[in-house]
Amino acid sequence: MRARRNLLILTLFLAATLLVCGLTYRIALGRAESDQRNQAAAQLQIAALDLESILQKYEALPFALGFQSDVRQVLQHPEDALSVDRLNRAFKTIQQQSRAVNIFMLNRQGVTLASSNWDEEFSYVGRDFGFRPYFREAILGRAGRFYGIGNISSEPGYFIAQPIYRRQDQAEGDLPIGVMVVKVDLAEFEHTWRSSSDPITLTDAGGVVFLSNRPEWKYHSLQALSAPVQRELEGTHQYADLPITPVSTLPPALQRGFGTHVSRPVGRLGWQLMLFPSQARMQRSAMLSAMAAALFMVALAISLLAWYQHRRRLQERLASRNALRRAAEELDQKIAQRTEELTAANQAIAAKYAKLQQTESLLRTTQDELVQAGKLAMLGQMAAGMTHELNQPLAAIRAFADNSVKFLARGQAAQVAENLEHISHASASMGKIIGQLKGFARKSGEAVAAVDLRQAVEASVRLLSSDFEKQGVEARITMPGPVHVTGDAVRTEQVIVNLLRNALDAVEEAPQQCVCVVLEVDAERQQAVLRIRDSGAGIADEVAPHLFEPFFTTKSSSKGLGLGLAISSSIVQAMNGQLSAHNHEQGGAEFVVRLPLLKTENGSDG
Ligand code: ADP
Numbered sequence: 001m002r003a004r005r006n007l008l009i010l011t012l013f014l015a016a017t018l019l020v021c022g023l024t025y026r027i028a029l030g031r032a033e034s035d036q037r038n039q040a041a042a043q044l045q046i047a048a049l050d051l052e053s054i055l056q057k058y059e060a061l062p063f064a065l066g067f068q069s070d071v072r073q074v075l076q077h078p079e080d081a082l083s084v085d086r087l088n089r090a091f092k093t094i095q096q097q098s099r100a101v102n103i104f105m106l107n108r109q110g111v112t113l114a115s116s117n118w119d120e121e122f123s124y125v126g127r128d129f130g131f132r133p134y135f136r137e138a139i140l141g142r143a144g145r146f147y148g149i150g151n152i153s154s155e156p157g158y159f160i161a162q163p164i165y166r167r168q169d170q171a172e173g174d175l176p177i178g179v180m181v182v183k184v185d186l187a188e189f190e191h192t193w194r195s196s197s198d199p200i201t202l203t204d205a206g207g208v209v210f211l212s213n214r215p216e217w218k219y220h221s222l223q224a225l226s227a228p229v230q231r232e233l234e235g236t237h238q239y240a241d242l243p244i245t246p247v248s249t250l251p252p253a254l255q256r257g258f259g260t261h262v263s264r265p266v267g268r269l270g271w272q273l274m275l276f277p278s279q280a281r282m283q284r285s286a287m288l289s290a291m292a293a294a295l296f297m298v299a300l301a302i303s304l305l306a307w308y309q310h311r312r313r314l315q316e317r318l319a320s321r322n323a324l325r326r327a328a329e330e331l332d333q334k335i336a337q338r339t340e341e342l343t344a345a346n347q348a349i350a351a352k353y354a355k356l357q358q359t360e361s362l363l364r365t366t367q368d369e370l371v372q373a374g375k376l377a378m379l380g381q382m383a384a385g386m387t388h389e390l391n392q393p394l395a396a397i398r399a400f401a402d403n404s405v406k407f408l409a410r411g412q413a414a415q416v417a418e419n420l421e422h423i424s425h426a427s428a429s430m431g432k433i434i435g436q437l438k439g440f441a442r443k444s445g446e447a448v449a450a451v452d453l454r455q456a457v458e459a460s461v462r463l464l465s466s467d468f469e470k471q472g473v474e475a476r477i478t479m480p481g482p483v484h485v486t487g488d489a490v491r492t493e494q495v496i497v498n499l500l501r502n503a504l505d506a507v508e509e510a511p512q513q514c515v516c517v518v519l520e521v522d523a524e525r526q527q528a529v530l531r532i533r534d535s536g537a538g539i540a541d542e543v544a545p546h547l548f549e550p551f552f553t554t555k556s557s558s559k560g561l562g563l564g565l566a567i568s569s570s571i572v573q574a575m576n577g578q579l580s581a582h583n584h585e586q587g588g589a590e591f592v593v594r595l596p597l598l599k600t601e602n603g604s605d606g
Contacts, residue, residue: 017297021290028289029282033260036277040198040262047200048266048273051189055158055267059143061098062162062180065091071105071164074113075178084114088125091116101157102150102183105164110135113178122152129181133236134161138179145269147210149240150183156210157183186211198277199257205270206233208244216254220247367570370550370563390434393426400426450598451492453483453519453528460496461517467504471513475500479519483528484598487575495571495579498564499532499591505555506536506589526597527577533590538583547581 065071070087073080091103095116102124104115110130118125129135137144144161163176186202193200193213202211206229207222219242225233233239247258263274400419407415461468461475468475485492500515507513518531539547546552548569553562565579572579577595584590 013297013301017294017301020297021294024293025286025290029286032282032285033277036282037262040275040277041264043196044200044262044264044273044275047189047193048264050192051186051202051266051273054184054186054189055160058098058100058158058160058182058184061094061100061103061182062160063143065094065103065105065180065182066162066164067168070114071178071180072166072168074105075107075164078107078113087114088116088118092118098182100182101155101185102153102181104181104183106130106135106179106181108139108177110139110179124152127152131236132159133238134159134181135179137161138163138181139176141176144179144181145267146236146238147186147204147269147271148236148238149242151237151240154240155185156187158186159183190215196275198275201274201276202266203272203274204238208233208239209247210239214257216250217247217258220245220250222247370567370570390430393430396426397423397430448486448488450484451487451489453485453492453530453595454479454481456489456492456496457517457519457530460493460500463493463497464500464504467501468515471504471508473504473507473513473515475515475517477517477519479517480521483519483521485528485575485577485595486598487595488571491571492575495568495593496530496532498568499593502564502591503532503534503536503589505559506534508536510534510536521597522594525594527594528597530593530595531590532593533584533588535588538587539581539589544581548579 068087068090070083070090073083074087077083087105091105091114095101095103100116102116104112104117104124106129107113110128110132112124112127112129115124117123132146132148134144134146138161141163144159146159146161147156148159149156159181161179161181164178164180165174166177167174189202190211190213196213199214199217200212201209201214201217203209203222206225208225209217209220209222212218219239221244224246225244230244233244234241247255257276257278259276259279261274261276263272265271266273400423404416404419404423407413407419457477457479461477500517503515507515512535514535516531516533518529518533520529520531521527522529540554543552543554548565549562550566551562552566553560555562565581569579572593572595575595577593579591579593581589581591
């Protein structure tokens with residue numbers, strides 16, 4: 001995706017560069033062309049002025065020569081050899097002075113009567129130039145001008161001809177009697193043009209190059225000559241009958257520099273002075289401009305790239321900074337959220353803790369109340385037994401008292417004393433029973449001290465002795481010696497009484513009625529272990545899970561409230577112990593109380 005975009009940009013840039021270079025080239029070429037054209041025009045102007053001034057210089061010469069004294073004499077008497085000779089010499093002198101090529105005079109027929117080269121090899125004297133255009137013009141009374149190659153001397157030259165009239169002050173209707181001609185060499189211009197590196201040509205009205213700093217173009221035409229021009233050339237022998245072909249037919253090497261040109265008319269014969277500015281130079285300068293443009297584009301591209309890179313880096317830095325800030329914000333947010341959650345959780349925990357505390361205190365009060373209620377219930381149950389228990393000594397006391405009254409009446413003091421002793425004994429045992437009851441009914445929790453489990457078991461069994469006797473159940477008690485735990489003696493007894501009572505209930509209808517109490521020490525766990533086992537039916541499966549639930553009972557309302565085990569369990573737990581129950585492998589249920597041993601100096605007192 002990115003690579004494709006880069007490729008596209010590169011392509012676009014290359015296209016733009018090409019376009020800019022192309023445009024620059026075109027514009028620069030146009031500018032160079034116009035510059036060159038201006039330069040060429042200036043150069044041409046100078047050359048043209050030069051040429052014009054030369055031509056001008058010679059323009060009046062043939063006219064002036066017409067005034068030579070011998071001119072008319074020779075024209076009217078060509079046989080006057082003396083005059084001819086004098087004229088020839090005069091012509092020669094003037095030719096040499098004026099630096100013209102030749103000065104000569106023609107008669108009405110175009111035959112040369114006198115000439116500055118009369119004594120030279122190619123003398124014009126006697127030659128007929130009647131076919132030459134300059135003669136034809138001049139004999140008609142007009143100035144004749146012509147450029148051509150001399151058909152005797154074979155040297156090119158510019159011919160200026162003026163008519164000569166019979167009288168010096170030419171009258172109306174006079175016809176020329178002869179023609180005065182001056183031949184001028186224009187080759188010196190070629191020399192001045194040599195310094196120019198660009199081709200310069202002078203062409204005639206027919207488009208034939210007759211002067212040029214490129215000699216190979218001379219006597220060639222710019223274009224193919226038209227038929228009338230060709231015919232005229234043949235008639236005038238202007239270029240000594242040289243075959244005139246276009247420059248474009250020359251070998252390519254010789255054509256070099258031919259093409260676009262700047263031209264300017266010069267002279268009176270429809271000549272054109274032409275300059276051919278170097279195309280290659282213009283192209284070179286245009287190419288240089290195009291290259292400069294290309295260089296500029298490359299520099300532009302580099303700066304753009306640098307700028308783009310810089311901007312990209314900035315953007316990236318900005319993006320990473322933003323990302324960092326976002327991350328920090330997110331982190332802050334998360335921290336705030338977590339803090340909030342934690343605070344909420346903390347508050348929830350605090351609330352739960354408060355509730356728990358509340359529940360705990362509720363539980364504690366409930367437990368206390370339960371303990372109390374259990375005691376009261378037990379008290380109610382015990383009340384009947386107590387009544388029976390107390391009735392016996394009370395009846396005995398009454399009987400002993402009644403008998404004592406009789407013995408006293410009979411004066412049997414010894415018998416009275418014995419009876420009183422019995423009464424005292426019986427009342428003491430009653431007091432003991434009541435005392436126990438009183439201790440049981442007391443709302444406990446205050447006394448935390450060393451408790452001898454053996455004494456607690458004995459007290460409990462004693463408390464229930466009438467029940468054991470009534471049911472004819474034997475309590476088999478196995479106890480090694482004093483086993484001390486920490487706790488409340490009354491409560492401990494309450495637990496044991498409870499368990500013994502349940503055992504008694506369980507064995508009530510059993511064929512073999514037996515309750516075993518075993519007290520032992522688990523030295524390894526530093527615990528006192530009290531096992532109360534009965535020969536009853538055991539704990540039914542459906543009862544087992546609810547055993548320690550308050551108000552769970554399988555007994556009739558007169559017999560049980562379902563609080564005994566719940567209270568016992570909570571008492572044992574309060575003493576850091578455990579109360580558990582299971583069915584013994586030899587039948588019947590076994591309840592096990594485990595309590596931590598009292599820490600003494602010698603470790604154990606079992
Ligand atoms: P209660 O004795 O008033 O019913 P407990 O909490 O002491 O209340 O006993 C709950 C129940 O546990 C009793 O109703 C009885 O079904 C069962 N249970 C207690 N001890 C024994 C035992 N030694 N043998 C069989 N079941 C027992």
